[in-house]
Amino acid sequence: MSSIAIKGVKKAYAKNAVVHGVDLEIATGEFIVILGPSGCGKSTLLRMIAGLEDISGGEIWIDGKLVNKMEPRARGCAMVFQNYALYPHMTVAENIGYALKVAGVPKAERMKRVAATAKVVGLEAFLDRRPAALSGGQRQRVAMGRAIVREPKVFLFDEPLSNLDAKLRVAMRAEIRRLHRRLGATSVFVTHDQTEAMTLGDRLVVMNGGRIEQVGTPAEVYNRPATRFVANFVGSPSMNLMEGSIDRHGVFVYDEQRRIPLPGAIDARLVGHKVTLGVRAEAARLVAAGTPGSLPATVDFIEELGAGRVVHTDFDGLSFAVALSDPAAFETGDTVGVMIDPADVHLFSAESGARINALAQLPPVPVAS
Amino acid sequence: MSSIAIKGVKKAYAKNAVVHGVDLEIATGEFIVILGPSGCGKSTLLRMIAGLEDISGGEIWIDGKLVNKMEPRARGCAMVFQNYALYPHMTVAENIGYALKVAGVPKAERMKRVAATAKVVGLEAFLDRRPAALSGGQRQRVAMGRAIVREPKVFLFDEPLSNLDAKLRVAMRAEIRRLHRRLGATSVFVTHDQTEAMTLGDRLVVMNGGRIEQVGTPAEVYNRPATRFVANFVGSPSMNLMEGSIDRHGVFVYDEQRRIPLPGAIDARLVGHKVTLGVRAEAARLVAAGTPGSLPATVDFIEELGAGRVVHTDFDGLSFAVALSDPAAFETGDTVGVMIDPADVHLFSAESGARINALAQLPPVPVAS
Amino acid sequence: DKTKIDFWFGNSGDIAKRVQEQCERFNASQADYEVVCTSQGTYDASLQNTIAAFRAGQQPTIAQVSDAGTLDIMLSGAYYPANKLMTDMGYTVDWKDYFSGIASYYATSKGEMYSFPFNSSTALLYWNKDAFAKIGKDHAPATWEEAAADFKALKAAGYACPLGFNISRDEVWQLGEQFMAVHGEPVATKKNGYEGLDAELTFNKGKWVQFVKDLKGWYDNGEAAIKSKETGQTFVEAFANGDCQVILTSVGDHGNIGRTAKEGMNWDVAMLPVYEGTQRKSSFVGGASLWVLTGKSDAEYKGAAAFFDFIAKPEEALTWSTVTGYIPVRNSGFEYLNEQGFYGKAPYKGRELAISSLTASPADDAAPHGIRLGGLLQIRQEISNGLQAIFIKNEDVQASLDTAADRGNQILRKFEQTYSGKTLP
């Protein structure tokens, strides 16, 4: 049974629509990550689930109950806020225990549950401190503790890691993951950081401009992006995208010099149509300039990543990134050849941005210059 | 000739020393990144260069002039602040042109230079807006423009990207890189994000607790960390570190079950001493449990990164990460073997944390179980 | 238990202390009543607070109202007339015993006393004998002509302030009203208002205009100086300090000056001068009287009557006059003081001149013995404003006094309109 069902949910602020009819089913115990750029309506959706925002249209069901008109406290959700929203004048113990206190849980029982929660989030030693005397990571843990203590059916996270520094973010990610495994509660996690999304989610929901672009496992989303937007948004460096059209020979034409053969037979209806071609940086290879089948480019600059490097090349103004795991044999300014395996090519309709599915699944075909 | 020379510079706030004698030479046109955890004194060092902070000891030379007692404005440095520090009551054009106005540049000339700068940072369309009406990335650009317009000898950046979201951070990184290539001014860039540091710097300066731990190119720092601190701090996921000692056979002993042979002859003086052994996640391999020469471990969890994945394994409580580029053949809970190539091993003195150099340079030796 | 009655008064400072002492003496003298005496700070405040409290139904039993506020309360209907009170409470008072000047200031046209004269005074001329000796004089000027010569001489002898005066609202009464009184000139038509609310101010038409011009002349010549709180020293302080040689002020200040005068300074008082050829008339009574307000219980009224009875005792008059400077309000009190030889004793000598001044007119004189104008405090303010225009802004004397009279008349008309339909008792 699904834990949360979102049916055609819409949101408008004074006629200004920001969520345009979202449908989503979340299974019990699932960890769902909502990913999307700033302003796309992620928080709004999450807050509608929480009950902090009125729903302008559609229905939200939690555990089989229609909650559209239900108060936040009645919905059985707990929320972790981006800035944690800890009560600054309360100690850690009081922060964690506040929901229980409001619910009228007797003091002894409350203290027991707070202590148990503190153990889960590793804050036993800090129960008497105020939030101001905690580090960022510890505050984050208090926010988690506050959510856990109520034993909610659903956890809602609104970018809970974005205020932490890079190193800590990675560590907390692992911790959230572990916690989820342990508690097994349905979780909805909002972020605009794709690494976070990839590493955390059982499934990702990629949103853009108030609409869902794709729902799928991290691997699906990465390997078969449903839209050009998803292709561009997920993955670092971003997928290389080129605008062009398909000619009669089943070749993608970017300009006269740069033609990329496409795998398999082309649906006749696509010929002459504008499409976007995408190639992941790690799917392309760099070869010596002039290698047959390669496209000529110059090395713009090289990003050293330690474990690898990204070579940014330049196709007459269009930049194209190639990820290498071996040390680069090239320097800035060198002319090189970029090799693209047709099997690794993604095609999107230039018009709608939707994936053109047929192509990538066909067997590769030898490259013609 | 070096553009900036820092000689034995110290800083103490009311007897509380926060920078303990730093020496650093920066060549003209170089892009230096100062990397280190929060509170290590990065900003303080940068601000001493800028003249925003008095110097408690040592000397700072810029362009051959001792600047210890020089006013900020006289030093010819421009600074980009973490929160941008834009003047909220001025338009973009006024923000960018303020330094020129103060310098008494006539209005016509000023407007010309502001327009030119705006073009460089891509803000032509926003010149009349106030900062409040700009997005994060645009604000960042204004801050850059404000620095550029003065054509300074030195650019100082204090975590200028940390307020941006992940996607934008990557894009701005590339922009700063390009700008540096174009203007060629000496730049000092402070960050605590190691990816940023690796991708931007000609050389990195890794700081910790008010001291420099290592100075070197990104590759040097990544491949030959000078201290255990650097090894741990640089790279994502962090280098796997294990405490142990070296036995007479030149083998690193972690516990009775886990012994890792070390390459080459061991300096006799090291035998029996406590050391820290480090292996990067991408230097280790996962093999079937029981493979000779492998160390037994269980798979804790797997982080899907799209272009690769990190398998977190567990050595009886000690976690060990292995990065894979191919899809993992293992699942959480599986028992696996971790394979470490002695050539990829880093050794640090457990006492001082300093790299023990001799080892890694020697040719690899076959692994004994 | 004792019946408590409230008594609000306006004096402050030393005089307030004396009032308190009197209250304590009364409380100690009998066991039935306790009078709670509260200073409201100034005469104005006493009246205002009383009105506010009355409107709120929280009025005191007894309130002190200054001479100038008399008509404001007389038309209110908010009081229990003194004569009726005493009769109702079983006291017989010989109303004839009051000095006629004092009585007529507070009585109705039929001669009924509606309030009890309490601290009565009149203006006197204070002069520095030492300074006058320097110019070869051993007596105070009796006429303004003589005074003018004295001021000139004093100035010539090096005195910076032969005459000290002030023209603030609270200090114009001795310069204006009292001047007109002793010269027998009307302040307003209808016998200074005694004969109707439609009286009009006339102070801008008689001798007083000349006096103001003279005063301005002395002032311009440096023979007279304005001394006030604002200049750092009031003219009373300046006199006591020996800085000013002549001042006109209330006999109420006699005690105060005696206590604060510079050591060894010889000074004395005299009646206000008149212009030559003028027959001296009685000066007006100053100070304040006590009113009993309506809406209180019989017990409280009994207490009030007892209090009035107490303060009317000759011994009280003696004590009161001794410590303040105020005059006894009744013949019997005056006689008692005389019997005690009070006016012969050093610090008190001269105070009898106040009585002489108040009774200077022949008994059959028809001139009014007071002023009965509504809003008199505001009118004084207009006079003060007029004088300030003259002395400070050097504006024309006649024009300024005309303006003051004009504005004063507006006040009178508004008063008349406010009480339209009412007539003076």
Next chain:
Amino acid sequence: MEKRATFSSTTIGLLFAAPMLVLIFVFFYWPSGQALYWAFTLEQPWGGGNTWVGLQNFRQLLMDPYYWGAISRSMVFGLGATSIAMGVALLLALFTDREMRGHKAYRSIFIWPYAIAAPALGLAFRFILAPEAGFLSLINQIWPGLWNPALDGTDAMIAVIVAFSWKYIGYNFIFFLSALQSIPRSLIEAAAMDGSGPMRRMWDIQLPLLTPTLFFLLVINITESFQDSFGIVDIMTQGGPARATELMVYKIYFDGFKGLDYSGAAAQSIILMGLVVLLTIVQFRFVERRVHYK
């Protein structure tokens, strides 16, 4: 300006506001309403009754040149005192904010004047500013007659303005200093890097960023200049000499409370209230429109 997170219960909201609303109804609006009624009548001071006179009170006032004098003097006083109190406080706050030696002492002492009661203040200043006895008597010894607030209207106005300003320097100082301290340090540093010296920074950066505070204080100072001036004028000059310091509030108090002309005073109150409301609305429009950078 608006909250995202709000509560929906109107009843509870009203209950929270109720105590304040009841109090202002009883002690502000009801009496003010009464004053409004009096303004159209002639009210007997002892409460014996009143006569309806329509606009007569207003007509008389508006035809009285002295009343217009009081209005213009009030403006002079309000603007003069406000600009001195705010100007000096601003200067002191700007300089104190530079955190030079002794700034902690300055910071605490400059606040002191606010703690002093207007009457006590009036007393002290009367003492200080008295032309013959006070400390300014020195001036008169050098240039005789130069300073005489007792007889010179301008001097008197200066004296009350100075006394009022002195008190409000403390008040304004606190607000300016807090506002200055909440300007991000990095803005000042950025300006320093841009080559701007301390004085220039004050002018270019700090002052513009203080504008919201400036306007807030302007409203408060002007309204306070109506209120607190009363105690000072009453003790120092009583509106004199020659009406030179007769301000609107003082005149209302004097005519109504001392002169027992309740109706005339009520009419003046109505005019004053209209004036202040107007002034504040103008200021608010200005604040809302021009001053918010966020």
Next chain:
Amino acid sequence: MVERTPIFNAICQIVLFIGLLTVLLPFVIVIVAATHDIRAVNTVPMSMVPGSELFTNLHEAWVRADLGRKLLNSFLFAGTVAAGKVLLSSMAAFAIVYFRFPGRMLMFWLIFITLMLPLEVRIVPTYAVAANALAPFQAILNITGITWLIQTVSGLQVKLEWGLLNSYTGLILPLVATATGTFLYRQFYLTVPDELAEAAKMDGSGPVRFFVDILFPLSKPNMIALFTIMFVWSWNQYLWPMLITTDPNFGIAVTQLKHLIPSEFGLPDWNVAMAGTLIIMAPPLIVVILMQRWFVRGLISTEK
């Protein structure tokens, strides 16, 4: 900052120092005058060398103005007014900021306008209301005919009466009814992050709990700042206390100044007056000095 601006620094220091003198001078004069005897204090010009009569004068002022009792009253009065303002203002501001109901802005303006019309101006009608604080309601009942209705129906004469003259309540309530506090609190509430209210909602608390558990304790620095301002303000009130308390038992310290100011009819003992002034102005000064740290902090968070 590494800045060498010796001339400008010197100018600043000089200006600050002059400011310091200007601020301190009146205090010094009051103190010195309080040490003189009556003659010395009336000498022109007064000597700035302190005399030896301080304690005599303080004692005399203390006794004469009955300062023991009056100071106690002042503390009670100023403390309650300040506390009342803090409480009512925070509640009213809460209603204005955190609720959406029709007439909310009207309410804000109704409260705000009270900032503008000083008590001095409407003192007489206010006094009348203080005499019977229920008079407005009585009047409403009368005008609407409810009184008549009740009387005809039940024969009972409705007579609401609550006199406040000469009571602490009367001294305090009218002064509580002003807007400054509401204004400051509103500014502060606007800076409180929305997430805090949302977190509380998620934790199950309604508006009342949120106010009591979160908002009120959070505003502690503002509370202290407002309390200090209001304490000083109330302590220094003059006209209203003077009017409403005719019973010396309810008198407060500041109005006692008038008993100390030498009147034309009394001795010019300014030394005692100044000694009294010294005593009377000390408590608010001490409060300001003690609260200073919190005070500035409280305002910082309100301002921005």
